[in-house]
Amino acid sequence: MRLTSLTLNRYRNLEPQTLKPGPLQNILAGSNAQGKTNLLEAIYVCCVGRSHQTVRDRELIRWGEETASVSLDCARRDGIHRIEVGLTLSGRKTIRINGSPIHRIGDLMGHINAVIFTPAELSLVRDGPSCRRRFLNMSLSQIRPDYFLWLQRYHQALSQRNALLRAPEGGVLATLPVWDAQLARAGARLTADRRDFCARLAVHASEIHAELAGGESFTVSYSAAAEADDTERLEAALLALLINNRENDVRRGITTAGPHRDDIVLRIDGADARVYGSQGQKRTCALSMKLAEREIMREETGEEPLLLLDDVFSELDGERRRMLLGFIGGTQTFITCVSAEQEGLPRQEDALVCDVIAGRIRPRGRYRAEPGERETGSDDIFTDEPEPSDAPRQT
Ligand SMILES: Nc1ncnc2c1ncn2[C@@H]1O[C@H](COP(=O)(O)OP(=O)(O)O)[C@@H](O)[C@H]1O
Ligand SMILES: [Mg+2]
Missing domain, CATH: 3.40.50.300 (P-loop containing nucleotide triphosphate hydrolases)
Structure with a gap:
């Protein structure tokens, strides 16, 4: 384009x-x-x-x-x-x-x-998981409009559930299962898309990185709260997780696990890039991820x-x-x-x-x-x- x-x-x-x-x-x-x-x-x-x-x-x-x-x-x-x-x-x-x-x-x-790369993109490797989730959300929303709709639904359900958890008086907690079901449904789709995206990202990013960084190995993998082979099982796994965490979530007043807490694990020659990478290595990893994002966009859209x-x-x-x-x-x-x-x-x-x-x-x-x-x-x-x-x- x-x-x-x-x-x-x-x-x-x-x-x-x-x-x-x-x-x-x-x-x-x-x-x-x-x-x-x-x-x-x-x-x-x-x-x-x-x-x-x-x-x-x-x-x-x-x-x-x-x-x-x-x-x-x-x-x-x-x-x-x-x-x-x-x-x-x-x-x-x-x-x-x-x-x-x-x-x-x-x-x-x-x-x-569009793929955008700025000096702030170093945060993709250097900073906390929210930067990497944001990257996944922005990128997947562009290539899969469905993803964006599920993301909106997920966030709506999450904020409803968190509101209930923060004000659990008066028996309103009885409605928690409604939000758990919605979260699990939307969350399963997000997890499946992100996992698929990260698997493809891993292939491109490691190839690009090897070229940019003289053979250094770079691996990318999605780390999710719930693991299962297909969307249906993912939904069941997420629902079980939410039910299991209920007591803890009520105590803390927040939903403690789910795609909104997932992360991408990045490794350089086997070591956690976020912890052990030098500034230059992190920058090259971030650039490799962005160039890999571009490859996936091209594959998905033909443009x-x-x-x-x-x-x-x-x-x-x-x-x-x-x-x-x-x-x-x-x-x-x-x-x-x-x-x-x-x-x-x-x-x-x-x-x-x-x-x-x-x-x-x-x-x-x-x-x-x-x-x-x-x-x-x-x-x-x-x-x-x-x-x-x-x-x-x-x-
Ligand atoms: N809403 C705004 N209205 C007018 N100026 C703005 C507004 N937002 C930012 N700026 C100014 O735009 C200027 C240029 O910003 P930027 O595009 O980041 O510069 P650079 O050329 O360094 O990339 C800054 O000086 C900033 O103060
Ligand atoms: Mg500038």
Whole structure:
């Protein structure tokens, strides 16, 4: 798939403008705080309906304004998909697909697929399980719209069950089995999809990683609260788990096990990557997982997903840059950097280079690498979501 047009209005610090991206590499160069990440975010919002940086849509609206919008045209094999996202300060979000409003965010999933890689993605390997679940949720929602619906159902049932657990007076606990059944049903589907996804991710990620990291072995496996061969048995296993945990859950006021607590186990040469990996190894693992995600998206949809690479090249040495460029070959890619020349960025003849200055994106033309390029470092931007607390309830 290829973005052919992108229009921004009052989106963060970006000037109102329409861009015509190049078909392959699009390099967005500019010093800090000019709007490069905001531009990638705007594209991502059209893919999944929300930012990769914040859960608060109102932050996306330019300060002092009431509304914002971003729209794009994406050419796919089956034609042009036009996505328009409108936001208001009061919290209303409208999404149109080819001119028709959608009523559920799930209907947006799968129209435009993107893999986003930012320095914050290091959290995939470095931080707690919630980062890895979020990765699974974001990725699976894009390739399997059904997954997103089950995820919504799961979270609805989970918050109902947790509300009951926190206020178990007056015999309301008698309704717990209703929520247990719903949780088990939705949870089984999430577990099955995640397990399948992780098995495929494992194959691609280990191959990619071996190349990027000179033969180092990298394994990926899904670690679930409930194990069983098929969805039906998974449902039964999850239900048994919920019933078994009931007493403990009531005491703690929270649902202590289930897909919302599952994790992905990552190992480098047999050792837990999160605990023993160096910063550089973790970064390479995260990149391998993201590139593996892209392979799965391609297999599932038959389309090349967009690649959004934020400040990635400055973190890699020359050899890894070359390898990454080899991997991303014929894909439409949006790459941010401080200076394409200094970071020794792509030599693809048809790369479109744009300067991003104070929210304005100015196409500069095609990139030609200068001899004597040098390497630079850049600031890491790390974000994380807090882990859900499972501390005992205070009464
Ligand atoms: N809602 C908003 N309205 C106006 N400016 C914003 C808004 N949100 C963020 N900004 C500003 O956008 C600027 C550019 O951010 P960013 O895209 O992250 O820069 P970079 O080019 O370093 O990636 C920042 O200075 C930030 O203060
Ligand atoms: Mg940035």
